[in-house]
Amino acid sequence: MIKIVKRDQPSKAIFFFTPILAIFLTLIAGGIIFYILGFKPFEALKFFFIVPIADKYGFSELLLKATPLCLIAIGLSFCFKSNNWNIGAEGQLTFGAIVSGGVALLFYDQEGFYILPIVILAGAIGGMIYASIPAILKTYFNTNEILVSLMLVYVSKLILDYLVVGPWSNPEGFNFPETRQFSDSARLPLLFEGLRIHAGIFLALAAVVISWFVFYKTYLGFQMKVSGFSLKTAKYAGYKGKKMIILVFLISGACAGLAGVGEITGPIGQLHREVSPDYGFTAIIVAFLGRLHPVGIIFASLVVAITYLGAETAQIFMQIPKYTGQVFQGMILFFLLASDYLLFFKFKFIGTKK
């Protein structure tokens, strides 16, 4: 007989084991789904998870997708660790892309080393401005940041839509919903000839290092930890709650904005309707899969990035819609939440009583 007992304390090993278990269960469930759809499960999973990253180009694509995921998830972990539920990173990414894209367009016919830093900075500021809206509404008007940040995603997408078909659309672009190409000086440099991976990855790595330092070595990180465990305690300790809420939202917005910059000045090179395949939402899964730990988030972003690539390969080779990628992302989150049960409970095997 199996009995479920409550753990005295959440086990540290289990804490890092459950994400792996979740990925494993996702693979099994994915295999079953493929089987039901009439594919050989192992072959399908191979197409999904191994073929896409089997060569140099594939690996570069993996890093390309993982970069924004990692960057955004790092930013989100500042919010999530301190009990602030920013789920509007997609909007902050979009708005960051709009602001930095606007700046890049100002320089579309110019060259100069100074352009890229300005463009990058503009993106971070754009993301911060956009993230400050739910933060300020939460601190001064007691609104729910989940709703506000989520709704603002759609607002930013509509603003982008309006800009690329209207005032910012390319005058020589035959009415395609896109802007001019940015000048080369506004583009993030590619790291290798012929591959799409660009210098944005260094932004992500810098974010990882900085966030690790902030989380574990600074007073701000300590205050975030306390607020995350108990807002009552944070209040009792006298932490300036409002200031912190705004700060973590700004950090998170800046990261999402930078991810937006990376997309438009990296692989895309202009603004159009689809600057992000929902990286901002997927990054929520990445943040939790990585246990809000900077190093964990690196691994999580790589794993989740594969689902983007796998979905594309599967569409090409197996004629499965690319939305399968989202199915896999959903399953990872589902199994992660489910296996988190093990954090607090354990199975105990006991002999049947006779």
Added chain:
Amino acid sequence: MNTNLKISNVTKIYPGCVANDDVSLEFNSGKIYALLGENGAGKSTLVKILSGVVIPDEGKIYLNKNILKLNSPSDAKKNDIGMVFQHFNLFETLSVFENLIIDSDEQRENLKEKIDTIMKKYNFSVDLDVPVLNLSAGQKQKVEIIRCLIRSPKVLIMDEPTSVLTEQETSELFLSLKKFSEEGILIIYITHKLKEVMQLCDEVAVMRRGKLVSVSQINNENIESLANKMVGQDLKTIKKKKENTSSEQLIKITNLNFTSEDPFETNLVDINFSLNRGECLGIAGISGNGQSELFQVLSGEIISNKNSIEFNKNFIGDLNPQERREYLMAFSPEDRLEQAAIPQMAIFENVALNNFKSSNFFNNGLINESKIKEHSKKIISEFNVNTENIDLKSQFLSGGNLQKLIIGRELITSPDLLICFNPTWGLDVGAINYIHETLIKINEQNKSIILISTDTDELLKLSDKISVIHRGKLSKIMNAEDVTSEKLGVLMGGGN
């Protein structure tokens, strides 16, 4: 028809606390019964058992001599036990009528008729078509009551029903309850408000620390006697020796008010007092009368008017707790596990929660871990916290050791004033003694204490001055020597 409800030898044990210890009670219809006790006395657990929410570890329940198996709230409903909880269980966005019929299988028309009859019979006026969120607390409660009445219950249990009601609504409720009782519904009324018991009930059962203390006719009791039973009669006469306290004023509270938006909180009305160095001011009261709000206002978790609090000749009413600490105040909140400390964090991290500029825990925004650890070791040895390992998560400390850590953390910086709220709540005798000795010691060092406590023994033992808080108002401040527990009992119950 007569209804007889019998609770026989019910025990319910939660980890670390016996919520109900061998409780046996018998109720008969036609009477209104009060179940009286402080917060945490076990009355809520007992009614949760009666309504099927909690399953007892031992003991049986009988309804009209038949044994009842109450494994879920629906079992209670099936057996005609109705329950109105303190916090309403209504769907705010649905209309009143939808809320009333939502858990019933009967035809809508039948129910409509039934509801109309009930409303007419008891003079209830609630608009059935408006969404519940538009109703006042009193009306919401009527909806809950009607929902019970639809099932024509034999037993109706009311859990602290007046905590959100106005005086007017309260007297309306009492009229209805008396009417129900005349119709033969057995009514069990849970409260810690003594006046209401005297006003409404026929028999009263008092619980304390999980045990049934007494069952008696209301005619044989008065507010005083009930208060004593509630808080414990075994009063020791050990008092602190009155030393030569200085006459230098340390803190002065002037016209302090707090109005809460939360109906479950108590408003504070015109709080005025002052305290000299080396004195201990005890604030007595039955829990839920504004103690928590008073603590928060004093600690700075709730910020008030700058001039309302004068401390050491500075006006500090608008400062947050951390800023007040810089003026040498220290705080020990009631809730050890959810406020004063974070169980999931290490001991030394919990020590860092009380952070002075001069303690240098955080330099230029960076954590100075070695400094914090050094400080933690000092607290552990000076305040007898029974562990060596400051990396230990504080959830592994016993309640007593955790409280020593918290008090130590607050006192090691030698503050001028310590404000503590139920500092010995739930501790064993040894730890209680230790905390009491510590508190007496700091008074002897000419430092002051404000002790908010629901434990009358503790207050009489430690205080120089005593005041009683009732419904957010402080009584006049009395010298502890002139106070008897009877007098406190009367004041705690709202008498004069």
